[in-house]
Every structure is written in structure tokens, then in C-alpha cells.
Amino acid sequence: MEVGERPIVEIHNLNKSYRRGTQTVPVLHDLSFDIQEGEFLALMGPSGSGKSTLLNLIAGIDKADSGTIKVGGVDITALAEGELARWRSNNVGFIFQFYNLIPVLTAFGNVELPLLLTGLSRAERREHVELALAIVGLADRMDHYPGQLSGGQQQRVAIARAVITDPAILVADEPTGDLDRVSAKEILELMERLNTESGKTIIMVTHDPRAAEKAHIIKHLDKGVLNVHTETHF
Amino acid sequence: MFTLKLIFKNAFRHKLRTSLTIFGIAVAVLAFGLLRTVISAWYAGAEASSAIRLVTRNSISLVFSLPLSYEEKIRHVPGVKFVTRDNWFGGIYIDEKHFFPNFAVDPKNYLPMVPEFVIPDDQKTAFIRDRKAALAGRKIVEKYHWKIGDTITLKGTIFPGNWEFVLRAIYHGRDKSTDETFFLFHWDYLNEALKKTAPARADQVGFYFITVTNPNLAAEVSQTIDKMFRNSLAETLTETEKAFELGFVSMSEAIIVAIRLVSYVVIIIIMAVMANTMAMTARERFGEYAVLKTLGFGGTHLAVMIFGESLIIAVIGCTAGIAATFPVAKKFAEIMSPAFPVFNVAPSTVYMDIAAGLVVGLVAAVVPTWRAIHIRIADGLRRIG
Ligand SMILES: Nc1ncnc2c1ncn2[C@@H]1O[C@H](COP(=O)(O)OP(=O)(O)O)[C@@H](O)[C@H]1O
Ligand SMILES: [Mg+2]
Numbered sequence: 001m002e003v004g005e006r007p008i009v010e011i012h013n014l015n016k017s018y019r020r021g022t023q024t025v026p027v028l029h030d031l032s033f034d035i036q037e038g039e040f041l042a043l044m045g046p047s048g049s050g051k052s053t054l055l056n057l058i059a060g061i062d063k064a065d066s067g068t069i070k071v072g073g074v075d076i077t078a079l080a081e082g083e084l085a086r087w088r089s090n091n092v093g094f095i096f097q098f099y100n101l102i103p104v105l106t107a108f109g110n111v112e113l114p115l116l117l118t119g120l121s122r123a124e125r126r127e128h129v130e131l132a133l134a135i136v137g138l139a140d141r142m143d144h145y146p147g148q149l150s151g152g153q154q155q156r157v158a159i160a161r162a163v164i165t166d167p168a169i170l171v172a173d174e175p176t177g178d179l180d181r182v183s184a185k186e187i188l189e190l191m192e193r194l195n196t197e198s199g200k201t202i203i204m205v206t207h208d209p210r211a212a213e214k215a216h217i218i219k220h221l222d223k224g225v226l227n228v229h230t231e232t233h234f
Numbered sequence: 235m236f237t238l239k240l241i242f243k244n245a246f247r248h249k250l251r252t253s254l255t256i257f258g259i260a261v262a263v264l265a266f267g268l269l270r271t272v273i274s275a276w277y278a279g280a281e282a283s284s285a286i287r288l289v290t291r292n293s294i295s296l297v298f299s300l301p302l303s304y305e306e307k308i309r310h311v312p313g314v315k316f317v318t319r320d321n322w323f324g325g326i327y328i329d330e331k332h333f334f335p336n337f338a339v340d341p342k343n344y345l346p347m348v349p350e351f352v353i354p355d356d357q358k359t360a361f362i363r364d365r366k367a368a369l370a371g372r373k374i375v376e377k378y379h380w381k382i383g384d385t386i387t388l389k390g391t392i393f394p395g396n397w398e399f400v401l402r403a404i405y406h407g408r409d410k411s412t413d414e415t416f417f418l419f420h421w422d423y424l425n426e427a428l429k430k431t432a433p434a435r436a437d438q439v440g441f442y443f444i445t446v447t448n449p450n451l452a453a454e455v456s457q458t459i460d461k462m463f464r465n466s467l468a469e470t471l472t473e474t475e476k477a478f479e480l481g482f483v484s485m486s487e488a489i490i491v492a493i494r495l496v497s498y499v500v501i502i503i504i505m506a507v508m509a510n511t512m513a514m515t516a517r518e519r520f521g522e523y524a525v526l527k528t529l530g531f532g533g534t535h536l537a538v539m540i541f542g543e544s545l546i547i548a549v550i551g552c553t554a555g556i557a558a559t560f561p562v563a564k565k566f567a568e569i570m571s572p573a574f575p576v577f578n579v580a581p582s583t584v585y586m587d588i589a590a591g592l593v594v595g596l597v598a599a600v601v602p603t604w605r606a607i608h609i610r611i612a613d614g615l616r617r618i619g
Contacts, residue, residue, distance in 0.1 A: 053612075061528055061611040082532065089530025096615065100525045104243035114529050161529075 007034035008168065008201050009058055014067035016053055027053050031067070033219070037168075040195045040202045042215035049221045051205040052173055058203060059092045059171045060084045072168060089117050093162030093200075095172035095191075099154040101146040101161075107133060108142040111160045118165065132160040136190060152183025159190060163200070170194065172204040176211050188214045237535070241542035248515070255511045256551040259594065262504035263555025263587050264562060269497035270583040271563055276490055277480075278411050278576035285449040286315075287347065287475040290459055291441040292468055296322075299438035300468050311458050313451035314444055318343040319421050321440040325388030325397060327378070334374045336388060336417035338424040339443070341369070347445045350408040351416075357382070357403035365423045367402035371414035375404050388417075393424065395431070410578050444472075501590045508598040512544050516602030523606045524614025533607040537599075540606060544599035545592070552591025556584055 014031040017024050027050040035041055035058075043051045056062035057069060060076045068077050072091065079087060094100075101110045111132055115125045133139050136156040146154050155175060162170055172191065176184035192214050194200045204215065212218050246252055290308065292298035302319065309317045321338040341362045345351070353361075353369070361367045368386060380386065384401045399419050407414050421439075428436040446455050456472035463470045516523075523536055559579055567577035 056612050056615075059528075061615075085527070085530045085532055088528065094528050096525075100521065100615070102240075102522055102525070104247055105240065109239075113526070117530050 006037050008037040008039075008072055009035035009203075010068075010070040011058070012068045012070075014054075014057065014069065015065045016050070016057060016062075017065060028057075028064075035201065035203065038195070038199050038201055039217060040192070040215045041204065042212040042218045043203065043205045043221055044207055044212055044218055045221035047207070049223060051221050054221065055171050055173055055203060055205050059094065059169075060088050089114060089165060091167050091169060093159075093165070093167040093170045095155070095158055095162050095170060095175045097174040097177040099146070099151070099158045099178075101154055101157055103146050106143050106145055107138060107149065107157045107160075110146070110157055111164055114161060114165045128164060129160075132164045133157070135163070136160045150183065151179050152186055155179065155183070155187050156190065159187070159194075163194060163198070168201060170200050170202045172202065174205055174207070176206065176208055184208070184211065237538050237542065241539055241546060244515075244519075244539065245543045245546045251511060251514070252547060255508060255547055256554065258507050259504055259548060259551025259591065260554035260558060262500050263552050263591060264558045265500045266497050266590055267556065267559035267579060267583055267587050268563060268566060269493050269500070270586055271559075271566075271577060271579050272574070273490055273493055273497075274580050274583065275574040275577045278413070278574075278578075285452065285474065285476070286446050288444040288446060288452060288456055288459075288472055289441050289475055289478040290444060290470050290472040291478075293460070293471040294469075296441070298468070299440055300442065300470065302437040302439055304463065304468075304470070305439070305442065307462060308442055308444060308459055311455055311462070313446045313448070313455045313458075315447045316343045316347050316445040318347065318443045319439040320344075320443045321421060321424065321438075322392070323388070323390070323397075323419075323424070324392045325390050325417075327386070327388055332378075334371075334415045334417055335413075336419070338421040339418050340421050341367075341418070344418070344443070347443065350412045351405035352408050353403050353405045361403035364400060364402055365420050365426075366398065366400050368399035368417060368419040369403040369405060370401060370418075371416045372404060372406040373414040374417065375401075393428065393432075393435075395427075397424075397427075411576050413576055443475075501594065505594045505597055508544070508548065508594050509601070511547070512540070512598040512602050515543070516540060516606055520606065520609055520614045524609065524611045527611050528615070536606045537603045540603045541596065541599040544602075545595040548591045548595025548598070552587060552594075555591075556587050559583075559587070 011034070012032050014028055015026075016028040017026040019025075031054070043054065045051050053062065057064050058071070060071075060079070064077055068075050070076070074087065076084060076087060101107075102113070105113070108129055111129045112125055115128060120128070130139065130142070133142055136159050138153060138156055138160070141149060141153060141157075144153075146157070149157065170191070175191070176187055179187060188211055191202055191204070195202050202215075204211065206212055290300070290304075292300055299321075305317055305319055308314060318340040319338075323336045323338050325336050326332070327334070345353070345358060345362070351369075351371075357369075361369050370380065370386075374380075380401050382401055382404065386399050386401055388397045388399070389395075390397055405414070405416075406412075425436055444455070444459075446452055452474055456474075459472045460470050526535065563577065563579045567574065570577060
């Protein structure tokens with residue numbers, strides 16, 4: 001699928017700092033950029049440069065100090081907590097470095113979680129979950145608990161959970177950071193497929209150059225400012 | 235629903251910790267239940283007393299007696315149905331450790347006043363007919379393996395000497411709260427012996443036990459009796475049997491207050507233990523709570539999860555504690571039977587157990603829930619990384 005002309009994420013004059021004791025630590029300084037619909041973007045940069053912070057702001061799980069973030073035309077900086085939670089569950093899929101599965105739930109139960117906030121019936125949920133697990137190649141591991149799965153398999157369950165509500169955007173914070181090379185490759189190929197075949201816009205934080213290679217665009221974040229030169233691969 | 239399954243799985247994630255907490259709650263509820271039962275056993279005598287029964291005693295103190303001549307006067311007060319002379323005998327069987335209350339009464343008038351004492355008719359007649367006869371409660375009869383016709387010797391303390399009685403009747407309680415440890419015999423038997431050995435102490439009555447025809451008359455009859463003997467040598471104080479029993483109980487009121495306090499302390503301690511368990515649990519799961527919030531779950535969901543988990547642990551512990559209370563109380567009753575003739579776990583005690591369990595479960599969940607709801611998602615996720 002082609003990268004659209006329409007920006008799905010529009011960031012204007014974004015500022016974010018953290019308070020550490022009496023000190024204020026600026027993290028993101030006056031950041032402005034767009035992300036096009038259907039893009040596969042890699043955010044790179046040294047540790048502590050604010051990559052996760054930026055990703056969290058775009059995904060609506062953290063609040064900016066100033067500036068606006070529009071996602072799909074909605075200014076999420078203006079949403080109240082409850083509205084933001086509902087918006088997240090409909091629009092964003094999350095993939096974390098440490099998978100963040102609920103250990104007492106099976107693969108099926110973990111993937112089903114986001115659907116519990118929808119009005120779907122039990123049978124409909126089952127259908128969706130089975131399909132999502134089939135897409136990530138884990139149809140035969142539905143009843144396994146996270147502890148019974150390898151890292152790569154757990155991350156695939158996490159990806160199934162991220163796409164189960166069919167969100168337009170996937171955010172991934174170092175999705176291969178904890179995986180061996182083979183598993184990392186599988187995960188990246190899976191994400192690539194979700195981008196090309198399902199048209200998901202993917203924003204991925206990574207400091208693994210091999211991971212970044214899969215992306216169309218790489219933006220470098222350094223000391224809170226976005227590096228002007230972006231590499232593009234097609 | 236999802237939550238119920240997840241709550242159960244969460245509750246038993248740390249099997250050892252959860253088991254120990256459940257055990258702790260069970261023991262606390264058991265201790266609480268036993269302490270409450272001790273308290274109600276203490277008051278059982280008063281609870282069992284009937285609203286139509288009055289006791290007339292010397293207004294100065296129970297230690298002073300009343301003249302026998304009062305009996306006929308009281309009998310003629312309007313509203314009085316039965317009157318019996320009654321003396322606390324204070325006899326000892328074998329030795330002081332084998333205590334049971336023993337009274338000298340007028341059987342003909344006494345028996346109709348205590349419908350809660352269930353006695354076969356032939357034994358009733360035998361008891362009334364024989365001057366040396368005694369009536370004893372089922373519990374002490376079983377304890378000492380007495381049989382009808384046995385001679386029982388009590389050593390007098392207030393009335394010196396060895397006193398022999400023949401067991402003619404055995405009663406059992408109509409209600410669970412009926413005291414089955416009484417030992418009763420003929421007042422005339424006592425009085426006639428006193429006439430020979432200590433004439434000055436004869437014809438004296440410890441107190442009069444009275445039944446009125448209607449509970450509404452209790453206050454009026456009491457006043458009439460006391461008024462009648464005002465300015466006489468022995469002024470009287472008439473009160474309901476309940477007030478009379480409570481007067482006994484209040485002598486030891488301080489101990490009861492202490493027991494009551496301890497019973498609350500037990501609950502407070504277990505509340506702290508439970509709160510600690512829930513705080514530890516929640517702290518370990520902040521990452522998971524952050525993930526759930528990320529996925530769009532709200533404060534209500536987290537509250538249901540944490541409160542649910544806390545309540546499951548509390549309810550299981552509480553149920554185990556209540557289940558254990560009954561057999562333990564039964565054993566306790568066997569050991570303590572002289573001190574507490576009536577030792578039953580009351581429904582109200584079970585309700586208090588349940589209330590205590592629920593309060594413990596709810597209180598323990600408050601702080602973890604508040605923290606889980608207020609933790610920022612980004613911070614919660616950071617804890618995992
Ligand atoms: N909750 C927080 N409180 C204080 N400082 C924070 C917090 N989160 C992040 N920081 C700081 O902000 C900076 C950027 O963090 P982060 O976005 O996690 O960087 P990256 O993901 O690029 O490694 C770091 O210096 C980090 O220590
Ligand atoms: Mg990071």
C-alpha cells in the first residue's frame with residue numbers, strides 16, 4: 001500500500017520536561033513534524049534522548065507541557081483522561097519492549113483484553129482473537145500462558161493484542177530490544193506485513209540499525225530536538 | 235465475566251502469600267468469634283430470663299436476707315401469679331473446682347415458673363413429694379454420671395455440714411440458652427435442719443422469685459412490693475430477673491469490656507496484615523495496571539480488580555474462620571462448662587464475623603486502588619523496563 005499524502009499525525013511546537021526534585025529537565029523542545037498515513041517510521045537516537053517520551057505523547061499515554069498533537073484530525077492534547085482512554089483503545093495499538101502480557105492470562109486471554117471494552121459478544125470476540133493469533137502464526141498456542149512462550153512468541157501475542165481492535169496506528173517502543181536476532185527478524189517482518197498489507201501506520205522506537213532498515217523513514221532524536229536529516233528507504 | 239476470572243487468578247498468583255493471609259484471617263475470625271461468644275455466654279443468663287419474672291431481695295445487699303413472712307404478703311399483691319422463697323446454698327460437690335449453682339426453693343411454686351426446664355411428669359411429682367429430693371440439670375448429671383435415686387452429698391459453706399440429697403428429677407433446657415447446670419432442692423429441708431442446728435438463721439429467705447401474670451405489670455408489681463415493705467426492718471428491692479442477672483454480670487463488667495476491646499484489636503491487627511498483603515501485591519502489579527490503562531481500561535476496572543481480589547481473600551479466610559468457630563467453641567464449652575454453662579455461637583456473632591471479614595477486605599483495598607488509579611501510565615510502564 002502506498003504512503004498517503006494525508007498526515008495522520010501532526011505535531012506542533014511540542015514541549016515536554018520532567019521535574020526531578022527542584023530541577024526541571026527539558027526533554028522535548030519545540031518539536032514540530034508530521035507523520036503520513038501508512039508510514040513506517042523509525043525513531044532513533046541515543047538513550048535518554050526522549051524517544052519513549054515522544055512516542056508516549058503521540059499515543060496519548062502522557063501529557064505534553066505545551067503544543068498540540070493531532071492524530072487523525074483529533075487534537076488529543078485537548079482530551080480529558082477518560083476520553084483519551086477511549087480514544088486510545090480505538091485508535092492505537094501498543095507494542096512494548098518487554099511484551100507486557102498479563103502472566104495469569106493465556107495468549108487468548110491477553111489478546112481478548114482490548115475487546116472486553118467493546119460491545120462484542122463472546123463468540124465474536126473468539127472469532128476475532130483466533131484470527132489475530134492466526135495472523136501472527138500462533139493459532140496453536142492459544143491456551144499457552146506467557147511463561148510457556150519464547151520471547152519472540154510473546155511479542156507476537158503482544159502484536160496480536162495491539163491489532164485486535166484494528167487501530168490505524170501501531171506504536172512500538174524497542175519491540176526487538178529484548179529478542180535474539182532470529183526472533184527480532186520475525187517480529188520486524190510481521191510489522192512490515194502489517195504496514196504493507198493492512199496499511200497500519202507504524203511508529204517504532206529503536207536503536208537497532210537492522211530494525212530501522214525495515215522503516216521507510218528514520219528520524220533521529222538528539223537532545224530533545226529532531227535531527228533535520230531523515231533517511232528514507234523504499 | 236473477564237474480571238471474575240482474572241481476579242481469582244490474581245488472588246492465587248502468590249500461593250504461599252495468599253494462603254498465609256487466608257490462614258491469618260481465619261485465625262483472627264476464629265479468635266474474634268470465640269471472644270464474642272465468651273461475651274454472649276456471660277450475658278446468657280440475663281438473655282434467657284423471662285420478662286414476667288421478678289426478684290425481690292433485701293434493698294441493702296444480696297447478703298442480707300428477708301423474713302419468711304413476706305411471702306404471703308407478696309403472694310397477695312395483685313398481678314403476682316407465683317412466688318417462691320429462694321436461697322443461694324453455695325454447697326460444694328467434691329471440691330471447689332466442681333462448681334455448679336445450687337439453690338433451695340419451694341418446688342411446688344418454683345416449677346411452674348420455669349417452663350424452660352423440661353422435666354418428665356413422674357420425676358416432677360417425685361421431686362415435689364420427697365423432702366430430701368433434688369432436681370439437677372442434664373449437663374451436670376451427665377458430667378458426674380448421676381442416676382435417678384442416687385444420693386448426692388454437698389458440703390455446705392454458708393450452711394455448714396454435709397448435706398445429703400436424693401436425685402429425683404433431671405431437667406433439660408427447652409432452649410439452647412437454658413442453663414442446664416442448676417441443682418435445686420427443698421427449701422423446707424434446709425430450714426428444718428437450721429431450726430435444729432442454728433435456730434437464729436431459720437425462717438430467713440435469700441430472695442423471692444416471683445412471676446407476674448403479664449409483663450406489662452412488672453413495673454407496677456415491683457413498686458407495690460417495695461412500697462409495702464418500706465420503713466420495715468428489711469426493705470426490699472424488686473427488679474426484673476434480667477436486671478437482677480445483669481447486676482451479677484456488671485460486677486465483672488470490666489473484664490467483659492477488656493475482652494470486647496481485645497476482640498476489636500484482633501480485627502485491627504488482621505486488617506493491617508491484609509492491607510500489607512494487598513499493598514505488596516498491588517506494588518508488584520503497577521506495571522500491569524499501567525498496561526491495562528494503556529489498553530483503555532479505566533479506574534473502575536482497576537478498582538473492581540483490586541477490591542475483588544482483596545474481598546476474595548477476606549471472604550475465604552472469613553468462611554474458614556467461621557467454619558472453625560463451631561467445633562472449637564464446642565471443645566471450648568466442654569472445657570469451660572463450669573464457668574460458662576451456656577456457650578453457643580450466636581447468629582449475631584456469625585454476622586459480626588462476616589462484617590469484620592468484609593471490612594478487612596474493603597479497607598485493605600483502598601490505598602492500593604487509589605495508587606493504581608492515580609499512577610501515571612508512563613511511570614507505571616517505566617517500572618517494567
Ligand atoms: N517520569 C520521569 N521523571 C523524570 N524524568 C524522566 C521521566 N521519564 C523520562 N525522564 C527523563 O527524560 C529523558 C528522556 O527519557 P526517555 O524518553 O525515556 O528516553 P529514551 O526513550 O530516548 O531513552 C531521560 O533523561 C529520562 O531520564
Ligand atoms: Mg526509551
